[in-house]
Amino acid sequence: MPIAGKATLTQYIIEERRRHPGATGALNALITDVSLACKAISRKVALGALGDVLGSASTQNVQGEEQKTLDVLSNDMFLRANEWGGHVAGMVSEEMEEPYLPPQQQYPRGKYLLLFDPLDGSSNIDVNVAVGSIFSILRAPTPEADAKPEDFLQPGTEQVGAGYAIYGPSTMLVLTLGNGTHAFTLDPQLGEWVLSHPNLSIPRQTSEFAINASNSRFWEPAVKRYVDECLAGKEGPRGIDFNMRWIASLVAETHRILMRGGVFMYPRDSKESGRDGRLRLLYEANPISFLIEQAGGMASTGRRRLMAVEPESIHQRIGFVFGSSDEVARVEAYHSEEPQDTYQAPLFGKRGLFATAA
Numbered sequence: 462m463p464i465a466g467k468a469t470l471t472q473y474i475i476e477e478r479r480r481h482p483g484a485t486g487a488l489n490a491l492i493t494d495v496s497l498a499c500k501a502i503s504r505k506v507a508l509g510a511l512g513d514v515l516g517s518a519s520t521q522n523v524q525g526e527e528q529k530t531l532d533v534l535s536n537d538m539f540l541r542a543n544e545w546g547g548h549v550a551g552m553v554s555e556e557m558e559e560p561y562l563p564p565q566q567q568y569p570r571g572k573y574l575l576l577f578d579p580l581d582g583s584s585n586i587d588v589n590v591a592v593g594s595i596f597s598i599l600r601a602p603t604p605e606a607d608a609k610p611e612d613f614l615q616p617g618t619e620q621v622g623a624g625y626a627i628y629g630p631s632t633m634l635v636l637t638l639g640n641g642t643h644a645f646t647l648d649p650q651l652g653e654w655v656l657s658h659p660n661l662s663i664p665r666q667t668s669e670f671a672i673n674a675s676n677s678r679f680w681e682p683a684v685k686r687y688v689d690e691c692l693a694g695k696e697g698p699r700g701i702d703f704n705m706r707w708i709a710s711l712v713a714e715t716h717r718i719l720m721r722g723g724v725f726m727y728p729r730d731s732k733e734s735g736r737d738g739r740l741r742l743l744y745e746a747n748p749i750s751f752l753i754e755q756a757g758g759m760a761s762t763g764r765r766r767l768m769a770v771e772p773e774s775i776h777q778r779i780g781f782v783f784g785s786s787d788e789v790a791r792v793e794a795y796h797s798e799e800p801q802d803t804y805q806a807p808l809f810g811k812r813g814l815f816a817t818a819a
């Protein structure tokens with residue numbers, strides 16, 4: 462029975478499957494498993510201090526970042542919810558150095574690869590700001606066999622599905638299977654995801670941008686030019702006033718842009734040696750790009766389509782600019798106008814390994 466005339470997630474994915482007569486139902490089952498993990502994480506996040514889950518786990522992930530207790534718990538929930546169904550040939554997580562292969566004796570191998578950031582924006586957990594989980598689904602090159610690390614190195618254009626859950630005032634799941642971007646709100650009483658925002662559409666134009674301005678001294682000239690012009694407002698070359706937001710939670714920023722437009726930038730910069738951006742290509746930038754493009758927006762490295770990038774390693778980072786298409790195109794245009802040699806690769810930058818005293 463539809464709830465208040467709206468479809469549930471289960472009904473939506475069954476309808477989607479009808480469009481693919483050869484489909485076995487494995488993708489639907491995988492999405493159900495992912496959405497179960499998200500429900501479980503949502504319960505933990507909602508309990509906050511009462512759930513004894515805040516604070517640090519006193520460990521570091523592969524990227525040298527401090528792991529929060531909830532990072533570790535959420536990772537475990539994703540692994541447990543998605544291994545038993547037998548729909549994955551392997552998983553990649555922000556919190557694990559190597560791909561995870563479910564124990565062979567217990568669980569069969571499936572035909573999909575699941576890549577995820579189990580808890581995004583974790584610096585916000587202790588201050589009770591919206592956090593989320595992000596996931597990307599690829600086809601396993603060798604179905605029903607152990608996934609190899611290189612199997613995960615597919616460009617974003619190969620994704621069959623992507624989405625995120627946001628744990629905010631309400632819990633929502635935002636999903637694309639390549640046929641539009643749709644948002645489902647969790648009815649906590651029924652435990653059902655209800656299709657509350659079908660066919661999201663990002664306006665082409667916006668006057669709202671999001672960037673961590675504390676990094677401005679490390680930006681490339683094109684990014685600096687773009688932001689300076691926004692800040693100049695009505696009196697500047699753009700002739701309009703801009704608003705600015707920075708939540709420091711990629712999922713929350715994406716959600717705002719899907720709901721009302723805007724542009725988000727975490728560009729390549731020269732802040733840290735050997736780091737080509739802050740966000741991770743395979744389980745942050747690619748799935749968000751798929752959702753944004755399916756909602757009519759643009760997602761870019763700052764220079765070119767992000768989903769066309771051929772990945773080199775599973776935890777690779779990348780510059781990321783996405784949102785309302787007119788603004789993203791403008792950032793790309795500013796980069797293309799720059800002489801090629803203006804970018805100081807982090808290795809040789811002011812704070813880089815081989816920095817020279819100026």
Ligand SMILES: O=P(O)(O)OC[C@H]1O[C@](O)(COP(=O)(O)O)[C@@H](O)[C@@H]1O
Pocket residue numbers: 526555578580581582583584673709710711712727739
């Ligand atoms: O600390 P900064 O520079 O504001 O960066 C914030 C960014 O880092 C992230 O928190 C990275 O994600 P994780 O919390 O999963 O490591 C993004 O959600 C957010 O956009």
Ligand SMILES: [Mg+2]
Pocket residue numbers: 578580581582711745
């Ligand atoms: Mg993240």
Ligand SMILES: [Mg+2]
Pocket residue numbers: 532555578579580581582583
């Ligand atoms: Mg994370």
